[in-house]
Amino acid sequence: xxxxxxxxxxxxxxxxxxxxxxxxxxxxxxxxxxxxxxxxxxxxxxxxxxxxxxxxxxxxxxxxxxxxxxxxxxxxxxxxxxxxxxxxxxxxxxxxxxxxxxxxxxxxxxxxxxxxxxxxxxxxxxxxxxxxxxxxxxxxxxxxxxxxxxxxxxxxxxxxxxxxxxxxxxxxxxxxxxxxxxxxxxxxxxxxxxxxxxxxxxxxxxxxxxxxxxxxxxxxxxxxxxxxxxxxxxxxxxxxxxxxxxxxxxxxxxxxxxxxxxxxxxxxxxxxxxxxxxxxxxxxxxxxxxxxxxxxxxxxxxxxxxxxxxxxxxxxxxx
Amino acid sequence: xxxxxxxxxxxxxxxxxxxxxxxxxxxxxxxxxxxxxxxxxxxxxxxxxxxxxxxxxxxxxxxxxxxxxxxxxxxxxxxxxxxxxxxxxxxxxxxxxxxxxxxxxxxxxxxxxxxxxxxxxxxxxxxxxxxxxxxxxxxxxxxxxxxxxxxxxxxxxxxxxxxxxxxxxxxxxxxxxxxxxxxxxxxxxxxxxxxxxxxxxxxxxxxxxxxxxxxxxxxxxxxxxxxxxxxxxxxxxxxxxxxxxxxxxxxxxxxxxxxxxxxxxxxxxxxxxxxxxxxxxxxxxxxxxxxxxxxxxxxxxxxxxxxxxxxxxxxxxxxxxxxxxxxxxxxxxxxxxxxxxxxx
Numbered sequence: 001x002x003x004x005x006x007x008x009x010x011x012x013x014x015x016x017x018x019x020x021x022x023x024x025x026x027x028x029x030x031x032x033x034x035x036x037x038x039x040x041x042x043x044x045x046x047x048x049x050x051x052x053x054x055x056x057x058x059x060x061x062x063x064x065x066x067x068x069x070x071x072x073x074x075x076x077x078x079x080x081x082x083x084x085x086x087x088x089x090x091x092x093x094x095x096x097x098x099x100x101x102x103x104x105x106x107x108x109x110x111x112x113x114x115x116x117x118x119x120x121x122x123x124x125x126x127x128x129x130x131x132x133x134x135x136x137x138x139x140x141x142x143x144x145x146x147x148x149x150x151x152x153x154x155x156x157x158x159x160x161x162x163x164x165x166x167x168x169x170x171x172x173x174x175x176x177x178x179x180x181x182x183x184x185x186x187x188x189x190x191x192x193x194x195x196x197x198x199x200x201x202x203x204x205x206x207x208x209x210x211x212x213x214x215x216x217x218x219x220x221x222x223x224x225x226x227x228x229x230x231x232x233x234x235x236x237x238x239x240x241x242x243x244x245x246x247x248x249x250x251x252x253x254x255x256x257x258x259x260x261x262x263x264x265x266x267x268x269x270x271x272x273x274x275x276x277x278x279x280x281x282x283x284x285x286x287x288x289x290x291x292x293x294x295x296x297x298x299x300x301x302x303x304x305x306x307x308x309x310x311x312x313x314x315x316x317x318x319x
Numbered sequence: 320x321x322x323x324x325x326x327x328x329x330x331x332x333x334x335x336x337x338x339x340x341x342x343x344x345x346x347x348x349x350x351x352x353x354x355x356x357x358x359x360x361x362x363x364x365x366x367x368x369x370x371x372x373x374x375x376x377x378x379x380x381x382x383x384x385x386x387x388x389x390x391x392x393x394x395x396x397x398x399x400x401x402x403x404x405x406x407x408x409x410x411x412x413x414x415x416x417x418x419x420x421x422x423x424x425x426x427x428x429x430x431x432x433x434x435x436x437x438x439x440x441x442x443x444x445x446x447x448x449x450x451x452x453x454x455x456x457x458x459x460x461x462x463x464x465x466x467x468x469x470x471x472x473x474x475x476x477x478x479x480x481x482x483x484x485x486x487x488x489x490x491x492x493x494x495x496x497x498x499x500x501x502x503x504x505x506x507x508x509x510x511x512x513x514x515x516x517x518x519x520x521x522x523x524x525x526x527x528x529x530x531x532x533x534x535x536x537x538x539x540x541x542x543x544x545x546x547x548x549x550x551x552x553x554x555x556x557x558x559x560x561x562x563x564x565x566x567x568x569x570x571x572x573x574x575x576x577x578x579x580x581x582x583x584x585x586x587x588x589x590x591x592x593x594x595x596x597x598x599x600x601x602x603x604x605x606x607x608x609x610x611x612x613x614x615x616x617x618x619x620x621x622x623x624x625x626x627x628x629x630x631x632x633x634x635x636x637x638x639x640x641x642x643x644x645x646x647x648x649x650x651x652x653x654x655x656x657x658x659x660x661x662x663x
Contacts, residue, residue, distance in 0.1 A: 209577025249654035250508035
């Protein structure tokens with residue numbers, strides 16, 4: 001097997017606050033192969049965005065990092081942001097500079113990382129915008145962010161991120177702020193460009209539908225830890241962690257009404273006051289005494305692991 | 320009986336530039352007629368800028384329409400005096416998307432829920448506290464939460480407080496403007512279940528304004544689909560979702576993720592509501608459009624399941640949305656533990 005583009009080995013991230021240390025991410029390990037899409041799924045505060053920021057090296061200096069982040073088998077700190085790895089954020093308006101045109105912003109990346117002359121960089125930028133399916137790219141390249149729609153701005157962000165042909169693209173909720181028809185366009189675009197360029201993608205999302213449609217691999221996070229990791233098709237067919245099971249039951253369905261949504265009672269634990277063992281145990285209908293100890297991510301099939309003492313849950317059903 | 324009736328409502332918002340010069344107008348709601356039956360859950364769906372939130376505010380007379388009529392319980396709301404309208408407010412309430420913005424940070428939970436009780440004289444003076452406690456328990460919180468402040472609660476808990484405040488005056492009609500959209504999926508499920516219980520137990524008439532089609536299918540009896548200020552399709556939820564008639568509804572349903580990776584159903588963006596296209600407003604993005612669609616504005620016929628489309632009768636049969644559900648019986652049995660309690 002080829003070297004993964006990205007490998008997280010026991011990553012942990014803590015933030016000191018006046019009330020104590022917040023363990024935002026703890027013992028997270030996963031890897032992404034070239035051209036693959038890994039989805040990191042979870043609800044607010046689960047640590048998925050902090051994980052992405054750690055990979056990008058965008059955490060504040062005060063953050064306490066543990067474990068290793070490897071890019072192409074080497075320390076990720078040696079990799080160059082913008083050239084080797086790039087990121088697309090949820091809100092394109094806050095990531096684009098309002099004072100420069102779309103074309104200038106894409107061209108800047110090309111000048112900086114590929115050493116193109118200004119004129120050539122602008123021409124290449126227009127070409128990138130066209131590849132991101134921006135109609136009339138030549139004219140749009142001369143427009144400012146406020147003159148573009150939300151979907152258009154996100155296309156500009158994607159064009160900018162992919163302009164230097166990075167090996168890895170991190171996308172943090174890239175379609176959450178967009179309307180559903182535009183969301184579909186952006187996800188199809190990401191997929192298409194990933195297949196063309198072989199760029200590996202880490203997709204941070206809360207939307208299980210998007211994951212089912214687009215991801216090769218999935219890591220489900222809860223309260224800072226990966227609770228389940230599996231190939232996407234397998235995760236939806238045979239989820240093994242109670243949190244994944246609950247999450248799938250909580251989402252209302254488009255194809256037919258359920259009687260009642262399977263809501264997970266309670267709320268996510270306070271990051272300053274985490275339960276000692278399994279962090280999902282207080283909300284888990286399957287919890288037993290042993291859940292007071294932290295369960296390791298145990299593999300029950302190739303590539304499919306769950307951090308749960310009661311997994312595989314089929315034992316529970318059989319009992 | 321119809322509790323709420325909207326007739327040919329119109330609302331323009333003038334647009335000015337930075338120097339205050341008139342730059343045109345956004346036709347937010349442009350000729351909408353709709354009735355909501357007593358006890359019905361009606362959803363208004365559409366993408367941003369379609370006018371769904373404006374329509375909700377017009378229905379409650381929080382903003383004045385430029386033209387058209389709003390009848391509530393047979394009474395023309397536009398004809399009411401300010402005092403009479405204030406009294407009517409008891410019967411119609413709004414739940415907002417963002418409970419962080421809709422709750423006053425300087426009011427305790429008790430004060431927030433007691434305000435409508437006092438304002439409308441729902442309970443005799445001095446008995447508000449007991450009623451507040453009752454409402455807190457009813458929405459899944461504890462009576463002792465009354466003394467706390469909004470910032471001490473999570474998003475889901477805050478939305479429960481906002482729901483208690485909206486329902487405290489005993490309204491007949493509640494409009495929820497994206498009431499669960501800001502919540503994480505596990506919390507969203509809790510609040511959806513709560514809303515459904517309250518709608519059923521209190522016999523509420525509920526108008527759900529939402530962009531989330533899965534939530535709409537789960538909750539609503541009937542659906543109105545809006546595009547650029549107009550209703551383009553209206554019908555019973557099951558009908559609209561399984562046999563959508565308008566090309567826009569079809570595209571909207573096909574765009575919902577979770578149905579397998581495929582080509583996006585629509586290209587381009589929604590046109591500017593300042594300059595909506597001629598004829599059928601959807602013709603610029605519609606794969607079926609013919610010459611007539613560019614010229615003639617289609618009307619919404621008065622049928623149980625209606626589509627404002629010249630070609631509705633001729634379109635090929637719709638493909639109902641499907642979801643790649645793969646967990647099957649095993650997953651359903653496992654999920655049952657979440658609704659039934661422990662499996663220890």
